[in-house]
Amino acid sequence: MERERGILFVLSGPSGVGKGTVCKALRGKDMDIQYSVSATTRQPREGEVNGVDYYFKSKEEFQTMIANNELLEWAEYVGNYYGTPIQYVNETLDQGRDVILEIEVQGALQVRDVFPEGVFIFLTPPSLEELRNRIVGRGTETEELINNRMNVAREEIEMMQHYDYSVVNDQVDCACDRIQAIITSEHCKVDRVTNRYKSLLGDE
Numbered sequence: 001m002e003r004e005r006g007i008l009f010v011l012s013g014p015s016g017v018g019k020g021t022v023c024k025a026l027r028g029k030d031m032d033i034q035y036s037v038s039a040t041t042r043q044p045r046e047g048e049v050n051g052v053d054y055y056f057k058s059k060e061e062f063q064t065m066i067a068n069n070e071l072l073e074w075a076e077y078v079g080n081y082y083g084t085p086i087q088y089v090n091e092t093l094d095q096g097r098d099v100i101l102e103i104e105v106q107g108a109l110q111v112r113d114v115f116p117e118g119v120f121i122f123l124t125p126p127s128l129e130e131l132r133n134r135i136v137g138r139g140t141e142t143e144e145l146i147n148n149r150m151n152v153a154r155e156e157i158e159m160m161q162h163y164d165y166s167v168v169n170d171q172v173d174c175a176c177d178r179i180q181a182i183i184t185s186e187h188c189k190v191d192r193v194t195n196r197y198k199s200l201l202g203d204e
């Protein structure tokens, strides 16, 4: 029987809403889902490790990746470039394993064009005030950058209509359970299951 391709999940939502935190909680759930590591030109934060949190690149290196078609999508966000290396995503999906991308909205819309069968989830904050509190509390951005990120956040929330699911991150465990439920239900969708049975019956 031919092995089915994995499912591509895209998790977006404003900076500081808790995408990384919720993904970390998902990792603890022992699910067979792989996490793509993005490339970025932003400076590493304290404790961030190259190849684990991001592939940290110079602007020139990033532009070379674009020119060589090494990125599935890329975007400029608050003065830096961010992008998803395509090879890892394709190879992992071809192995029949799911992949999750944690990316901002402009990039997610590009992925939608290439992977219309992908599953797009938008994580929302309980309120804008709470969003700001979370970015401030993280302690990684200057006041100016916090304001820039909050301005982009407003625009991003308006783009939520382009997603398949919206999940509020009120409490990490609850948000994680909701995303886990979405992943499980996507695996039970009749069109995906039908393909599996087609190849099963074809084997007879």
Ligand SMILES: Nc1ncnc2c1ncn2[C@@H]1O[C@H](COP(=O)(O)OP(=O)(O)OP(=O)(O)O)[C@@H](O)[C@H]1O
Residues within 6 Å of the ligand: 013, 014, 015, 016, 017, 018, 019, 020, 021, 022, 134, 135, 137, 138, 169, 170, 171, 172
């Ligand atoms: N449900 C929650 N309740 C309270 N605090 C939270 C919650 N989820 C995340 N946080 C906190 O909010 C801050 C931002 O979270 P995190 O870094 O995961 O956001 P992010 O969406 O991945 O941000 P970015 O897009 O900038 O990488 C962290 O300090 C985290 O501990």
Ligand SMILES: Nc1nc2c(ncn2[C@@H]2O[C@H](COP(=O)(O)O)[C@@H](O)[C@H]2O)c(=O)[nH]1
Residues within 6 Å of the ligand: 013, 014, 015, 019, 038, 039, 042, 073, 074, 075, 077, 082, 083, 084, 102, 103, 104, 105, 106, 107, 108
């Ligand atoms: N379009 C893409 N956006 C990405 C990617 N990796 C991360 N991101 C998003 O960028 C912002 C800022 O991230 P930060 O680490 O500087 O706080 C946030 O929304 C990330 O989700 C990517 O590969 N492509």
